[in-house]
Amino acid sequence: MRATGKPIFLAQAGIHAGEIDGKEAGMMLLRDMTVQGTKRNLLDGANFLFVPIFNVDGHERFSPYGRINQRGPVETGWRTTARNLNLNRDYAKLDTPEMRAMIRALNEWSPDLYFDIHVTDGADYQYDITFGYTGNHGCSPAIASWLDEVLKPAAHLELKSMGHIPGPLVFPVNGQDFQQGIIDFTAGPRFSNAYGDARHLPTVLVENHSLKPFKQRVLGTYLLLESTMRTLAKEGKRLRDAINTDRSRRLQDVPLSWQVPQRPPEMIDLLAVESRSVASNITGSNYLQWTGKPVTIKMPHLRTSEPVLTARRPLAYWIPSAWSDVIERLAMHGIQMEKISESREVEVEMYRARNAKLASQPFEGHVNVTSTPVAERRQQRFPAGSVRISTDQPLGELAVLLLEPHSPDSFFQWGFFLEILTPTEYVETYVMQPMAERMLAEDPQLQAEFEQKLENDSTFARNPQERLQWFYQRTPFFDEQYQLYPVAREVTR
Secondary structure, three states: OHHHOOOEEEEEEOOOOOOOHHHHHHHHHHHHHOOOOOOHHHHHOOEEEEEOOOOHHHHHOOEOOOOOOOOOOOOEOOOOOOOOOOHHHOOOOOOOHHHHHHHHHHHHHOOOEEEEEEEOOOOOEOOOEEEEOOOOOOOOHHHHHHHHHHHHHHHHHHHHHOOOOEEOOOOEEEOOEEEEEEEEOOOOOOOHHHHHHHOOOOEEEEEEOOOOOHHHHHHHHHHHHHHHHHHHHHHHHHHHHHHHHHHHOOOOEEEEEEEOOOOOOEEEEEEEEEEEEEEOOOOOOEEEEEEEEEEEEEEEEEEOOEEEEEEEOOOEEEEOOOOHHHHHHHHHOOOOOEEOOOOEEEEEEEEEEEEEEEOOOOEOOEOOEEEEEEEEEEEEEEOOOOEEEEOOOOOHHHHHHHHOOOOOOOOOOOOOOHHHHOOOOOOOHHHHHHHHHHHHHHOHHHHHHHHHHHHHOHHHHHOHHHHHHHHHOOOOOOOOOOOEOOOEEEOOO
C-alpha cells in the first residue's frame, strides 16, 4: 500500500456499536469499489482501510433496546465493551485490547486521514450529517487548515447536491437548549479527534443525527466517504505537506486544557427545529418538546480555544524502570524512547503531588486523582531499565499530555501512580515525643512555626497524632519519596 504512493484513508465504525451507520455505509462502499464495480475508480487515487465494527463486544450485545433516542435501525448493539468500558474514552490510557489493536494499526499503516463515525445523542435540528475536528488553535494547525479549506467545502458541496444537510458538530451549551448557543469543545486525547490532533494525524469526528431516518443517515455517510476518497485523490499531497509541517513543529508551551475566550463569540445561523417548553407532571419541571418545524436561529458559536493550563516542554522525560506499565503504554502509542542499561544520575525537575484528591466514584475502570504539582530540582538516580523520552520527536506533544500530572488525560490523573500517595513507614509515639521535644529546644524557628500552626489550625491543635506526625515529617526518617511523582523532567543539558 505504501509502495503505491497514494494517500491512505482509514474509516472506523462502531466504536459505539449502537451507532452503526458507518458499518453499513462502509460495507456498501467496499461492495461498489470491488465486486459491484460501480465505484472502482475511487481506488485509482486513494487507498481505503475500513474497520466496520470496532467494538465487537458491544455489537454482539444485540437487541431492539439499545438506543432509546435513535430512529433506527430496529435492532442495535451496545455502547460499551463486555467489561463496560467506553472505547471512545480509551485513546490516551490504552486499557482495552481493542484500542491497543487500533493504535497499533495507526502506527503500522500510518494513514493520512482517519474518520471516527458516530450517531449523536441530544437535541433536534435540521442537519443530518455533522462532523468536526480540533481547530487551528490546537497541536496541528496546518492539518486543521487543510480540513477547513479543502475537505469540509468539498464534502458539504457533494452532500448538499444529493439533498443532505451537512453542518458543524452540534453540542448545545445548556443541555438540549439552544438559547445560549452551541459549543465547540477542544477535547482531551481520551477522544479520537483530540488524540489525532496531538499525534498530528488528521482525524475527523463524524456525528450523524440520531433523529433522522436510518436510511438517510447511512446514505449520507456513504456519500461522505465517497467524497473524501475523491478529495484525497486530488489534494492528498497538500495534506501530506500539512502533516509534515505539524510533525516538525515543537510547541514550547503545550496546552493541557482549554476554555472559551473572554471576548464576543462568533454568531452563526443554526438550522434548528422549533421547540417549546412543556410542563411535566412526572418531574415537576419543564422539558423541551420539538415541533418538527424547521427554523433558523442566530446564536453564539462558542469555542474552547484559549489554553487554561499549559506545560513548558522539557528536553526529555525520565521514567524509572519500576513503572513498566506506563512505559509499555507509551511504547504502544509509538512514542520513541531510549532504555538505559546502567544506572544514571541526572539533574532533573520533579513534582510533589500536594493536596491529592481522589474522585468520589470510579470512571472507566479507574479512580481519577487530581493534585497541586509543586516542582523541585533534584539529582535523581535512575536504575538500569529506566527510559529517557526525548520530546524532540513528532509525538512529543502527546508525551507531554500523557506525562504532565496536571494534564486531565495524564497517566497520573487516570490513577496509574496512586502508590505514591500512600506513606509506608511510621513512627511510635514513645520515640517521636522525646525527639519532638529536642527539635523544639534546638530550633527556635521550628518552635515559632509549631506555635503558629497550633493557633491557626484548630483541627491540628486538637489532634495529638497529627501533631506528632508534623514533627515526624520534619525528620530525616520520614519517607523522602512520599508524594514524589516519579516521572522527571530534564530541563537543562
